[in-house]
Amino acid sequence: MKQPIDWLQVLIQCRSNVQRQITPLLTTLNQPQPDLGIGAGGDAIKQVDLIAENAIINTLEEHELSFTVISEESGIKECGESPYDCYVTADPIDGTTNLMRGIPFYATSIAISTKPALNTVFAALVADLFHGITYTAQKGVGAYRNNQKITPSKETSLKEAVIGMDLNTYKIKEMIPKLTSLIQETKHIRHLGANALELCYVADGTTDAFLDFRGKLRTTDMAAAWLIIQEADAIITTPEGKPLNARLDPKQKVTFIAVANKKINKIISALIKDDKKEKK
Numbered sequence: 001m002k003q004p005i006d007w008l009q010v011l012i013q014c015r016s017n018v019q020r021q022i023t024p025l026l027t028t029l030n031q032p033q034p035d036l037g038i039g040a041g042g043d044a045i046k047q048v049d050l051i052a053e054n055a056i057i058n059t060l061e062e063h064e065l066s067f068t069v070i071s072e073e074s075g076i077k078e079c080g081e082s083p084y085d086c087y088v089t090a091d092p093i094d095g096t097t098n099l100m101r102g103i104p105f106y107a108t109s110i111a112i113s114t115k116p117a118l119n120t121v122f123a124a125l126v127a128d129l130f131h132g133i134t135y136t137a138q139k140g141v142g143a144y145r146n147n148q149k150i151t152p153s154k155e156t157s158l159k160e161a162v163i164g165m166d167l168n169t170y171k172i173k174e175m176i177p178k179l180t181s182l183i184q185e186t187k188h189i190r191h192l193g194a195n196a197l198e199l200c201y202v203a204d205g206t207t208d209a210f211l212d213f214r215g216k217l218r219t220t221d222m223a224a225a226w227l228i229i230q231e232a233d234a235i236i237t238t239p240e241g242k243p244l245n246a247r248l249d250p251k252q253k254v255t256f257i258a259v260a261n262k263k264i265n266k267i268i269s270a271l272i273k274d275d276k277k278e279k280k
């Protein structure tokens, strides 16, 4: 009989191999980099992204697993005899610009699902590779940070809350009207440059919300964090407050609000709705 797969253990091995494989590159990142073309997700591929991706795929293959990989760099690849057994959605390095510039905030992100759909993710890992912090989650079992169960914050005041917003878009003029009231009411706004990790910060109470309204973030970047948020009992919805689901595909983009608790969700949602009304 086939043994059940210990996905957590496999994911942790993937993280360790990514870490091991990229470490020799870290001292040469300020030197000219080879032109490796554009990845499936639409961004220029860096050598470090490819090495991290290979480390993940090789680890899964060492376990003799069959799977379809959905990755930001190489796109969709079928591996093994029954590739539709499960789907591995990976952003090998989330926060590549941070890593290349020496900003210590970047992660590897891997989600396992039964179908190429966000709401079928059942195991996930997001690992902060600089600080050695690993977030994991399994469906129905909770979310963990270095093996300690995590819960989101209970903060309800926008004067105290720390709210992440990704404003990194050339279409900022279209986006700002939706966010003006919230920005005006929020004392502490952040964007740290690796959205998978920023979502985990909401899950473990480091921050209180994270919003990405750009329509630019790929599902490959946030599939793992989606489960970590759910399992920590934080909330992630569309900007309209509907359950968030999307196809897992490097070209599929999402917009969302992730929040720590229902009360702050209500406050943030009301401010966003106010802006929508004013615009009409």
Ligand code: IPD
Residues within 6 Å of the ligand: 043, 072, 091, 093, 094, 095, 096, 097, 166, 168, 192, 193, 194, 195, 196, 216, 217, 221
């Ligand atoms: C990027 C980061 C960044 C976000 C970009 C993403 P990448 O991921 O998550 O915070 O603003 O839109 O592309 O490209 O480094 O995997």
Ligand code: CA
Residues within 6 Å of the ligand: 049, 072, 091, 092, 093, 094, 095, 096
């Ligand atoms: Ca990436």
